[in-house]
Amino acid sequence: MRTYIADIEKFEDGMEVTVQGWIQEMRKIKNLMFIIVRDNTGIIQITVKKGSIPNYDELYEITRESVISVNGLLNKKSISRSGTEILASNIEILSIADTPLPLGVIDRVSADFDTRLNNRFLDLRKPEHLIIFKFESQLLFGIREYMNRENFIEVHTPKIVGAATEGGADLFGVEYFEKKAYLNQSPQLYKEMLISSGFDKVFEVGPAFRAEKENTVRHLNEFTSIDMEAAFIDDKKAMEYLERAISYAVNRTIDIMGTDLDRLEYHIDRLEPPFPRITYEESLKYLNNQGLKLSFGDDFSPEANKILAQKFKGFYFITGWPTDMRPFYTHPDTNPRLTKSFDLQLADIEVTSGAQRIHNYRMLEENFMKKGLNKNDFEFYEKAFKYGMPPHAGWGLGLERLVMNLLGLNNVRESTLFPRDRTRLSP
RNA sequence: GCCCCGAUAGUGUAGCGGCCUAUCAUACAGGCCUGUCGAGCCUGUGACACGGGUUCAAAUCCCGUUCGGGGCGCCA
Incomplete structure (x- = not known):
């Protein structure tokens, strides 16, 4: 059953959760990657170690703003900034986003309002x-x-x-x-x-x-x-x-x-x-x-x-x-x-x-x-x-x-x- | 409808007659990396809106076109 990211704070450490959303950000270190997933309620870090999920290599190549479904165990003692992460045991790729994005959702560059409106569906992801x-x-x-x-x-x-x-x-x-x-x-x-x-x-x-x-x-x-x-x-x-x-x-x-x-x-x-x-x-x-x-x-x-x-x-x-x-x-x-x-x-x-x-x-x-x-x-x-x-x-x-x-x-x-x-x- | 202003890589910008084979950031692609958190480091791809003109020379000056921004009028 899907959990909205904002509701995860109510869950206890070690519980199994499923979140679904967009890949906002990825940090990859060869045999380890951190994926920040965003849904309509918030963001959460997904931690994936090589071997912890079957499709690690496929996921390693995935693009930002792709849509995934993540299943894993909650770690509330994470050293991530929010203190919470999901240790993924299964990640299903639901939709792969094309690159480059016409408008970065979290990029550290601004976009003109005209560009934003032309790509309003992306702009509204912010x-x-x-x-x-x-x-x-x-x-x-x-x-x-x-x-x-x-x-x-x-x-x-x-x-x-x-x-x-x-x-x-x-x-x-x-x-x-x-x-x-x-x-x-x-x-x-x-x-x-x-x-x-x-x-x-x-x-x-x-x-x-x-x-x-x-x-x-x-x-x-x-x-x-x-x-x-x-x-x-x-x-x-x-x-x-x-x-x-x-x-x-x-x-x-x-x-x-x-x-x-x-x-x-x-x-x-x-x-x-x-x-x-x-x-x-x-x-x-x-x-x-x-x-x-x-x-x-x-x-x-x-x-x-x-x-x-x-x-x-x-x-x-x-x-x-x-x-x-x-x-x-x-x-x-x-x-x-x-x-x-x-x-x-x-x-x-x-x-x-x-x-x-x-x-x-x-x-x-x-x-x-x-x-x-x-x-x-x-x-x-x-x-x-x-x-x-x-x-x-x-x-x-x-x-x-x-x-x-x-x-x-x-x-x-x-x-x-x-x-x-x-x-x-x-x- | 009137008046100003603008258009350079996917995005945001620098350049404003010759130093431009066009700056920087970000994104993107490739590489290194087992705990990142604006990750880092290395390499690479990528742009002067369009059409005329001026000039020895135009991203740069002039005219037109297209697209956009802002102000006014008017209104919610």
């Missing part, structure tokens, strides 16, 4: 990269757990849609038999329709596509969006759900894998809601006091966001964005120039955008006009507002951006397995 996705998995599990406890229904809405909706963002066109279709930029309209359906609280985790020709370290053309929408709540309540979901998920993940994260130099702090809040207009005033020249209606440049990040550290909300800066479905505040909207920032990056939504049919129609949208494109959506739509609010959270910033990564592609950006379509 524990410091693998753990980003273990982290993401745990984080998402925590968010799901929180949402479930709050009685949200997880849903799946179409990613192929018929109309280029929402205005603003460019969409990717696709051929859909004899019709023109698009890859959806967000589940926004569908979430809202489900609110009309009486689902009450919905959330979705899925891909979102944006055909924007960006070339930055924080944009992708395909990313994972965690979207939520709930009936009979306002923007304030939506913010509460958000900060609680994130705090719960982060704290839970630290409990589960905090020591692993620390060991690989990812340092992350526990969170305590509520997160600080600042209004758009207050931010504007603050930024102008810091020497910027921003007027009402201006978006915050990366420079502005960095200044705000210094003030707040960690997470903070910017609330009350101007109407002109928000999509047509955003609910206005009592001051019609402002909306009941918010962004959640982590360091200098926006990770969530949310708001209370318009639920009044007439108001929605007016907004199509104001934003220069063709209401015919939205008929399927608008209909859901005509026959009983409760007030509602929600948000969309960018998973890769969240992970990127929590772990202090410098590029959103680092927290994306196979990123799709302006030029990259493979692997």
Whole structure:
């Protein structure tokens, strides 16, 4: 039976174990060799003496990153660095790696990010990269757990849609038999329709596509969006759900894998809601006091966001964005120039955008006009507002951006397995 | 879309008109070695993105192409 390398510490000296994994490293001294085997949980030294296994000579010639299955006795009094080794009695070669590797897994030379992405399967063998996705998995599990406890229904809405909706963002066109279709930029309209359906609280985790020709370290053309929408709540309540979901998920993940994260130099702090809040207009005033020249209606440049990040550290909300800066479905505040909207920032990056939504049919129609949208494109959506739509609010959270910033990564592609950006379509 | 920058062995780099038959590291191949742990030592293989031009001479200068990086705009 296979044992994961991390579990070996629980075993007693002299026990028989089987580990399976990749040959990370070999040190060969003619009649003796040391093989460092790696699996998804760790590494261990395998000690092989000539004569101790039948296929010694064959194994002596094997290449790094080949896959083997090792059976042997545990020696916990080894002089190896970890103090533990397996004295192999049988080693089965399962797969032989070609040489040279297009990218060294443990080589003492760096590789360009482009080279790493071109050979992502090898790049992800590095524990410091693998753990980003273990982290993401745990984080998402925590968010799901929180949402479930709050009685949200997880849903799946179409990613192929018929109309280029929402205005603003460019969409990717696709051929859909004899019709023109698009890859959806967000589940926004569908979430809202489900609110009309009486689902009450919905959330979705899925891909979102944006055909924007960006070339930055924080944009992708395909990313994972965690979207939520709930009936009979306002923007304030939506913010509460958000900060609680994130705090719960982060704290839970630290409990589960905090020591692993620390060991690989990812340092992350526990969170305590509520997160600080600042209004758009207050931010504007603050930024102008810091020497910027921003007027009402201006978006915050990366420079502005960095200044705000210094003030707040960690997470903070910017609330009350101007109407002109928000999509047509955003609910206005009592001051019609402002909306009941918010962004959640982590360091200098926006990770969530949310708001209370318009639920009044007439108001929605007016907004199509104001934003220069063709209401015919939205008929399927608008209909859901005509026959009983409760007030509602929600948000969309960018998973890769969240992970990127929590772990202090410098590029959103680092927290994306196979990123799709302006030029990259493979692997 | 705009603006900068870059491309040299598998990987990462040095070189920036003649000293380049191109540096170093790492990887790879071969050899020596019974306890290594960034093992060590010896030997070897391996590269100037592509196409034009300038020049007596181009990895080096100029133009174009392709590919890539970063910033801005915009956004999650």
